[in-house]
Amino acid sequence: MHQILRGYFVRWAGILALGVVFAVPSAFAEKTKKPKLPKSYESKAAPAEITDTDRMFIDLREAAKKNDVFRTQQLSSALVNYPFDDYVAYFRIKPQLFDSSGDPRNDYAADSQVLAFLSQYQGTALADRMRNDWLLVLGKRKDWARFDVEYAKFVLDDDTQVKCYSLLSKLSQGESPAKLAADSRSVLLDPSYFGQACQELVPALAAAGGMSSSEAKAIGRAASEKGYDTMARRLGGDDPIGEIVKVAKTDPAKAYRDFSQTASRYSKENQALAWGVIGQFLAKKLDPNADDAYRLQQDLGYNELLSVESQEWKVRAGLRAKDWVLVKNAIDGMNPAVRSKDPAWTYWYGRALKAEGQDAKAKESFELIADQYNFYGQLAREELGKPNHAPSRTKVSEQEINAMANRKGFIRGERLYAMNLRFEGNREWNWELRNMTDKQLLAAAEYAKRINLYDRVVNTADRTKQEHDFHLRYPTPYRDELSPIARQIDLNLAWAYGLIRQESRFIMNASSSVGASGLMQVMPNTAKYVAKKIGMTNYTSDKLSDTNTNLTLGSNYLNMVLIDLDGSWVLASAAYNAGPSRSKAWREKLTGPTEGAIFAETIPFNETRTYVKNVLSNANYYSSILNGQTQSLKQRLGVITPKAATQSELP
Structure with missing residues (x-):
């Protein structure tokens, strides 16, 4: 069974929020113009070279990642008086807690x-990380007395397993099973993070009478939908519609046809849940029958x-079919924790009310998110x-x-970044940001800009x-390089910046797990193709790390996909992330002209869906910053019209 990431690296994606990993840097801002810095910044802008001791420290970190007790003991004993003594101690102790x-x-034993570690380093980011690790150990031991003491000190409290252990602790002490089951609804949302703790919690709540058998099976079904079949059985036991779920995951059209013939054999409850699962997987295939399956579920x-996935895709199926009644009903029926976590559902609820002629109530819905500067906040304001x-x-x-130059977390973070330890650097930097005022955050963002840590500029100002200060939230480094490239091929500069900010x-020196690299995350094969098309005869793969080359190839490819997709920024943004063939295939599935916001929200790939919305939201603010122009996001999104998919030569 898929093992859920825990311990030291469990929140990589959450902290970085980029979906990229990084190659070892030689500097953080190659070929960018560097502002003249006060002397207090100069040493930080140019960190010392990585030493042999630093490399040993990096090796220690990798050994700790593998929970290699012998290797971590060996390396840590050789790192006496290393500046990051807390990390040396942490990397030595952590493998003793996990296999x-x-x-x-x-x-x-540990x-x-x-x-001793928690006492010596109390109040630090790393002590909170250690406490998180130890809470997992204490929870497994069922040492609830000590667990409760330590849990009260856990600052971030962002580990789903720890939350499940906390509920188990309360259950063991006689708290109301019904109340704990209600509390669990905001915790048991994504089976990807359940681990052992949540797999123990659900059956325990069911056995105590706080959770019904149907509720337990529903949580198990959510796990099965994501492919965690062993976990599903542990959570809810055998599922009466388990076989339907299995078929729906691989061939939802077949599941739809078959269940249309056999639905009457099942109870009303199981019919509803089966239609919900079938609707989800049809919707992910952009099959118009998804709307019908969900309407059958809604009637029952x-x-x-329904799982979180089924609840969310029910809305998307309604949007795709322009079925505003289903959209409204789907959002009304959402788990409140699901509904509140994403402004999308507040916006689309307002649109559904507006479609029903309830303008005053629609306005109230839009007002709830109109102060947000994200994609749906912009649409709500419009x-x-x-x-x-x-x-x-x-x-x-x-x-x-x-004043920011002397902040301990920033000083430590900069050195960790210089060693390419971005996970640790982000931890130190973000911990320092806690409890800052808005002006302090802006000062920290400006400091990050002056030392060329642009990802921290964005993260902090955001x-x-x-x-x-949207000049910090949406910075424009490399402008001297990018502007002439964009101007030469008539590429919208705000859109290009919006894409780079997201990429x-x-x-x-950013590089993805699939090999994309640089500011515009260009794939090697794509780079080779574009170089040939634009006549860059001296291109070699090693030049992709050069700033100007990366911007030239990435910008030209972005322009190529835009032309290939009839000038649609929505389709082209999707194509840049997922490939032109997929973008065309999604367009081909349309049954009629569809507004760009609906197309974006119904993109089947989670990463691409988020990507497109962020890129175009970014582009709108960049337009305001670069040109002083306020453009309608709806106009930028446009209307996507159906068109038969054609084979593209673009990679």
Whole structure:
């Protein structure tokens, strides 16, 4: 069974929020113009070279990742007086808590070391990480007394397994099973993060009478839908519609046809749930029968027993079919924790109310997210007739910026970044940001800009609530290089920047797990193809790491897909991420002209769906910053018309 990531690397994606990994850097901003820095910044802008001791530290980190006790003991003993003594200690202790598969160990040998570590480094980011690890060990032991003491000190509290252990602890102490089951509804959302703890919690709540058999089976079914079949059985036991789920995952059209003939053999509840699963997988195939399957489910009820995926795709199926009644009913029936986590559902609920002629209630819905600067916040403001320009700029003083140079978390983070330890660097940097005011966040973002850490510029400026600086939230490094390239091929500069911000956060040496690299995350084969097309006769693969070459090839490819897809920024953005053939295939599935926002929301790939919305939202703000122009996001999204898919020569 798929083992859920835990321990040291469990929140890589959440912290980085880019979907990329990084090659070892030589510098953080190759060939970009560097501002003149105060002397206090100069040493930080050019960190010392990586030493042999640093490389040993990096090896220690890799050994700790594998929970290799012998190797970590060996390496840590050689790193006496290393500046990151807390990390050396952490990397030595952590493998003693977990085995090679990532499961907590059953022995108590490291307890005294953990307690000493938590005492020595209390209040630090790494102590909170250690506490997270130890809570998993204590939970497995069922040492609830000590677990409860440590859980109260866990600052981030962002581990699903730890939350499940906390509920198990309360259950063991006699708290109401019904109340705990209700509390679990905001925790048991994504089986990908359940691990052992949540697999114990669900049967325990069911056995205690707090959760019905149907509810337990629904959680198990959600796991099965994601391919965790062993987990599904542990959570809910045998599922009466298990075979239907299995068929729906591989051939939803067949499941739809077959169940249309056999539905009467099942109870009303199981009919509803089967139609919900079939609807989900039909919707992911952009099959118009998804709307019909979900309407059959809606007539039967049991919305609360649908998985998160089925609840969300029910809305998307309604959008694709322009079935506003289904859209409204689907959102009404959502788990409140699901409904509130994404502004999409607030926006589309407002649109459904508007389609019913309930303009006043629709306005109330749009107002709920109109103060957000994301994709759906922009669309909501447009529905309310409000402009989408960047907010007024809050400036910070040199004194406020200078103060950031002495922040311990930033100093440590910079050195970790220099060693290409971005996970650790982000931890230190983000921990330092906790409890900062908006002006402090802007000062920190400006400091990051001055030392050329542009991903931290974006990440930090993005956190402000009332006072903003969108020149930091949407920075424009490499402008001297990118502007002439875009101008030469008539490529919209705001769109190009919006894409780079999403692709790499302006980290030149960013590289993806599939081989894309650089500011525009260009794939090697794509680079070779584009170089040939534009007559770059001196291109070799090693030049893809060159700033100007990367921007030239990426910009030209972006322009090529735009032309290939009839000038649609939605289709071209999707194609840049998922490939032109997929973008064309998704377009081919349309049954009529479809507004760009609906097309974007119904893209089957989670990554591409998020990507397209972010790129185009970014582009709108970049347009405001670069040109002082406020453009309608709806106009930028346009209307996508059906067209038979054609084979593209573009890679």
